[in-house]
Amino acid sequence: MLPFNLTILGCSSATPTSERNPTAQLLGHGEKLFLIDCGEGTQVSLRRMHIHFQRIRHIFISHLHGDHFYGLIGLISSMHLLGRTKSLHIYGPPMLKEILDLQLLASQTTLLYPLEFHPTQAEKPEVIFEDEHIIISSFPMLHRIPTTGFFFQEKPYERKIRKDVIELLKIPVHLIPKLRSGEDYIAPDGTIHPNKIITIDPPSPRSYAFCSDTAYFEDIIPVVKGATLLYHETTFMNDRVANAADKFHSTTGQAATVAVKAGVKKLLIGHYSARYDNLQPLLDEARAIFPDTELAVDGCVFEI
Amino acid sequence: MLPFNLTILGCSSATPTSERNPTAQLLGHGEKLFLIDCGEGTQVSLRRMHIHFQRIRHIFISHLHGDHFYGLIGLISSMHLLGRTKSLHIYGPPMLKEILDLQLLASQTTLLYPLEFHPTQAEKPEVIFEDEHIIISSFPMLHRIPTTGFFFQEKPYERKIRKDVIELLKIPVHLIPKLRSGEDYIAPDGTIHPNKIITIDPPSPRSYAFCSDTAYFEDIIPVVKGATLLYHETTFMNDRVANAADKFHSTTGQAATVAVKAGVKKLLIGHYSARYDNLQPLLDEARAIFPDTELAVDGCVFEI
Numbered sequence: 001m002l003p004f005n006l007t008i009l010g011c012s013s014a015t016p017t018s019e020r021n022p023t024a025q026l027l028g029h030g031e032k033l034f035l036i037d038c039g040e041g042t043q044v045s046l047r048r049m050h051i052h053f054q055r056i057r058h059i060f061i062s063h064l065h066g067d068h069f070y071g072l073i074g075l076i077s078s079m080h081l082l083g084r085t086k087s088l089h090i091y092g093p094p095m096l097k098e099i100l101d102l103q104l105l106a107s108q109t110t111l112l113y114p115l116e117f118h119p120t121q122a123e124k125p126e127v128i129f130e131d132e133h134i135i136i137s138s139f140p141m142l143h144r145i146p147t148t149g150f151f152f153q154e155k156p157y158e159r160k161i162r163k164d165v166i167e168l169l170k171i172p173v174h175l176i177p178k179l180r181s182g183e184d185y186i187a188p189d190g191t192i193h194p195n196k197i198i199t200i201d202p203p204s205p206r207s208y209a210f211c212s213d214t215a216y217f218e219d220i221i222p223v224v225k226g227a228t229l230l231y232h233e234t235t236f237m238n239d240r241v242a243n244a245a246d247k248f249h250s251t252t253g254q255a256a257t258v259a260v261k262a263g264v265k266k267l268l269i270g271h272y273s274a275r276y277d278n279l280q281p282l283l284d285e286a287r288a289i290f291p292d293t294e295l296a297v298d299g300c301v302f303e304i
Numbered sequence: 305m306l307p308f309n310l311t312i313l314g315c316s317s318a319t320p321t322s323e324r325n326p327t328a329q330l331l332g333h334g335e336k337l338f339l340i341d342c343g344e345g346t347q348v349s350l351r352r353m354h355i356h357f358q359r360i361r362h363i364f365i366s367h368l369h370g371d372h373f374y375g376l377i378g379l380i381s382s383m384h385l386l387g388r389t390k391s392l393h394i395y396g397p398p399m400l401k402e403i404l405d406l407q408l409l410a411s412q413t414t415l416l417y418p419l420e421f422h423p424t425q426a427e428k429p430e431v432i433f434e435d436e437h438i439i440i441s442s443f444p445m446l447h448r449i450p451t452t453g454f455f456f457q458e459k460p461y462e463r464k465i466r467k468d469v470i471e472l473l474k475i476p477v478h479l480i481p482k483l484r485s486g487e488d489y490i491a492p493d494g495t496i497h498p499n500k501i502i503t504i505d506p507p508s509p510r511s512y513a514f515c516s517d518t519a520y521f522e523d524i525i526p527v528v529k530g531a532t533l534l535y536h537e538t539t540f541m542n543d544r545v546a547n548a549a550d551k552f553h554s555t556t557g558q559a560a561t562v563a564v565k566a567g568v569k570k571l572l573i574g575h576y577s578a579r580y581d582n583l584q585p586l587l588d589e590a591r592a593i594f595p596d597t598e599l600a601v602d603g604c605v606f607e608i
Contacts, residue, residue, distance in 0.1 A: 015382040018351050040378040041345050047322050064410040066381045070374075074344040077370045078319040095410045102406060106368040106399045108449050145412050 001157065001203040002030040002133060004304040006229065008296045009045040010037075011270040013213075013235045013249070014067055021045055021298055022067035023212060023271060025231070026056075027152060029134055035059040036150060036210050042071035043078050049299065054084055058129065060136075061092030062212060063122075063147035069096065073103050080111045087114040091128050091138070093146055094119040122146035125223055139223045141214035143248045149211040151224060157202035165198045206304050209264070212271050215245060216254040221262045229304045230264040231296065233271035238285055252282050256289035270296030305461070305507040306334040306437060308608040310533065312600045313349040314341075315574040317517075317539045317553070318371055325349055325602055326371035327516060327575060329535070330360075331456060333438055339363040340454060340514050346375035347382050353603065358388055362433065364440075365396030366516060367426075367451035373400065377407050384415045391418040395432050395442070397450055398423040426450035429527055443527045445518035447552045453515040455528060461506035469502050510608050513568070516575050519549060520558040525566045533608045534568040535600065537575035542589055556586050560593035574600030 005028050010021030022039025026046070033056045035042075046053045053075065061069045069092070079088065090096070097117045104111065118128060125139040133155055138148040158180040166176070171185055179185060185193040209224035212233040224230055235249035244251045252269060259267035267290050272279060279295050286293040294302065309332050314325030326343025330350070337360045339346075350357045357379065365373045373396070383392065394400070401421045408415065422432060429443040437459055442452040462484040470480070475489055483489060489497040513528035516537040528534055539553035548555045556573060563571035571594050576583060583599050590597040598606065 014385050016348050016351075016378075018348065021348075040375065041348060044320050044322065044325075044345060047320075064407075066378055066407070066411055070378045070381075071344065074320075074370055074374045077374075081318050093410075095406075099403075099406055099410060102399075102403055103368075103370070106397075106403060106449075107370055145410075 002154070004029050004154070004206055004208075006208060006231075006268075006302045006304060007049065007051070008270065008298055008300045008302075009042055009049075010039045011272060011296045011298055012039075012067070013233070013271045013273055014065075015274055016040060016067075017274050019298070020272070020274075022070070023062075024071065025210065025296075026051065027208060029152065029154070032057065032134075034136075034152070037062055037068040037212070038070075038072040038075060039067050040070040040074075043075045045298070046075075054079060054082065054086070056088070057086065058089045058136075059091070060138075060150050060210075061090065061096055062141070062149065062210070063143060063145055064093050064095060064099075065145065065213065068212075072096075073100060076100065076111070076115065077107075077109065080109065080113065084113045087116055089116045089118060089129075091118045091120055091150075093122075120148050122148050125151075137223075140217075140219065141211060142217035142219075143213050143215065147213060149209060149214070149220065149223075151207065151209045151227070153207040154205035156205050159195070159199035159202050161199055162197075169193060169198070171198070208304050211258075213249060215248040216250055216258070218258075218261070220258055224258075224262045224264065227262065227264040229266050229268060229302065230259055230262065231268040231270060232258055234269040234282055234286065235271050235273050237276070237282055252285035253289055256286040256293060259290040259293070265292065267293040268296050268302060269293060306458070308333050308458070308510055308512075310512060310535075310572075310606045310608060311353065311355070312574065312602055312604045312606075313346055313353075314343045315576060315600045315602055316343075316371070317537070317575045317577055318369075319578055320344060320371075321578050323602070324576070324578075326374070327366075328375065329514065329600075330355065331512060333456065333458070336361065336438075338440075338456070341366055341372040341516070342374075342376040342379060343371050344374040344378075347379045349602070350379075358383060358386065358390070360392070361390065362393045362440075363395070364442075364454050364514075365394065365400055366445070366453065366514070367447060367449055368397050368399060368403075369449065369517065372516075376400075377404060380404065380415070380419065381411075381413065384413065384417065388417045391420055393420045393422060393433075395422045395424055395454075397426075424452050426452050429455075441527075444523065445515060446521035446523075447517050447519065451517060453513060453518070453524065453527075455511065455513045455531070457511040458509035460509050463499070463503035463506050465503055466501075473497060473502070475502070512608050515562075517553055519552040520554055520562070522562075522565070524562055528562075528566045528568060531566065531568040533570050533572060533606065534563055534566065535572045535574060536562055538573040538586055538590065539575050539577050541580070541586055556589035557593055560590040560597060563594040563597070569596065571597040572600050572606060573597060 009024035012020035313328035316324035536559035
């Protein structure tokens with residue numbers, strides 16, 4: 001089973017505070033590092049956590065409110081100044097490319113590495129990346145400007161071969177890939193050996209859903225159904241539900257309700273308003289509805 | 305005499321490090337706060353130093369390399385989100401306005417306060433701000449892209465009245481402004497009382513010159529002549545003089561030479577390459593040529 005973990009680089013909404021950076025998360029899967037949103041100061045957070053940021057090959061930007069992308073141009077520039085040559089893929093709203101291009105033009109910078117931009121749309125779910133291990137999709141949020149969430153789904157693992165049974169039945173090596181994918185073994189004498197006695201169940205594929213920023217939005221539920229970990233923004237506590245709706249943000253109760261209705265395994269809340277110094281009351285409110293909730297706090301790492 | 309001091313918010317060149325932010329300085333004069341350059345993370349540095357950033361009315365951007373302005377859009381946005389209504393004046397290269405406008409457009413933000421943009425040019429010295437206490441000029445640096453320094457000069461203080469002499473000579477109150485500006489007093493009997501016995505010398509006007517980024521450039525010398533405090537970049541030590549020239553940056557020896565030739569009172573060096581963990585050797589090299597040199601380090605405050 002591949003390592004799969006999430007590092008919180010920033011959990012503040014709107015404005016950074018002395019303790020909380022604006023939104024940025026680093027998702028590690030196998031050897032890959034995916035950066036999700038990139039608020040101001042992300043490159044320094046990565047340095048302070050001793051994360052070698054040149055390893056990041058894919059960056060996902062949910063929308064163009066500054067607290068989700070103002071750190072991107074600085075990170076791109078530092079990657080260049082530190083001699084990067086490997087390509088970098090950026091997924092985000094089309095206007096992001098204009099903003100990056102204009103700033104590179106202003107500094108008369110020609111990047112030393114290929115920057116490949118993949119525009120996202122906020123109309124419907126869409127697969128935006130796929131390799132042998134993972135599928136990444138964008139899907140619409142309900143916010144003031146076009147905004148997407150991102151869903152990272154492991155592909156099913158192959159079944160694991162029982163070497164003892166292979167040897168016992170003298171199964172030819174060239175058939176092993178078929179057994180891994182679930183086929184039965186038919187012996188030369190015609191006997192059928194069911195796959196389930198030759199192989200064992202692989203680990204279940206895991207998934208991570210990132211939902212920020214959004215008002216309460218039931219369209220999210222079928223998309224993130226059964227996610228291993230759901231991050232859902234909770235800018236406000238329940239007493240500010242009108243304020244949240246007005247600003248197209250969510251409350252703790254709304255995030256927890258999405259978690260319940262989507263049947264996810266664990267909920268992570270974040271994107272807290274700067275008005276909350278103490279986050280425990282937010283956690284308590286969410287846990288009253290969905291007990292397996294955790295707080296996203298800068299520097300925390302969650303195994304998925 | 306008005307308070308006049310400089311707070312270093314960032315002293316790194318090119319890329320931030322864990323300890324050093326990219327260039328930003330806060331100059332306080334009387335009640336006014338002037339922000340000079342605004343690298344990524346400046347708004348958080350201001351918060352951590354408990355500086356109320358809504359008090360800043362004027363921001364000066366030297367040039368459009370990212371380490372000098374990538375924190376500006378975040379600061380502007382936070383000022384907006386925190387309810388600012390007072391106008392903000394920004395002085396910088398014309399393309400800066402395009403960059404800010406595009407980012408505000410992308411986030412569909414209409415600022416709650418007037419943002420007044422004043423384009424600078426890097427061809428010749430020019431007065432860009434003046435009030436009753438201070439004159440601020442921009443002047444050309446020698447860099448890869450159009451870059452200006454900024455010179456902050458106090459206006460001469462008025463002469464101070466000797467109350468004992470005023471009473472002794474029974475000088476009418478309405479004549480006092482003329483005495484403050486240096487005129488003699490002619491008594492009703494025609495006696496001339498020279499100004500120097502009625503008033504005392506005011507404090508000398510002070511000045512601060514900001515020079516970053518630039519190669520060694522003798523055109524700076526007549527502009528900053530006699531400055532109370534000169535900040536001059538020293539990206540490299542003397543052994544990298546060719547490297548410095550190649551990148552249109554300066555060495556410690558070059559900064560100190562400008563200080564000597566301009567006859568400034570004190571030199572402050574900064575904008576250090578991330579290759580230097582220990583800054584003492586840079587200070588030693590500069591002091592060998594200009595003894596009254598200090599290191600600009602994040603968080604330091606210098607009285608001018």
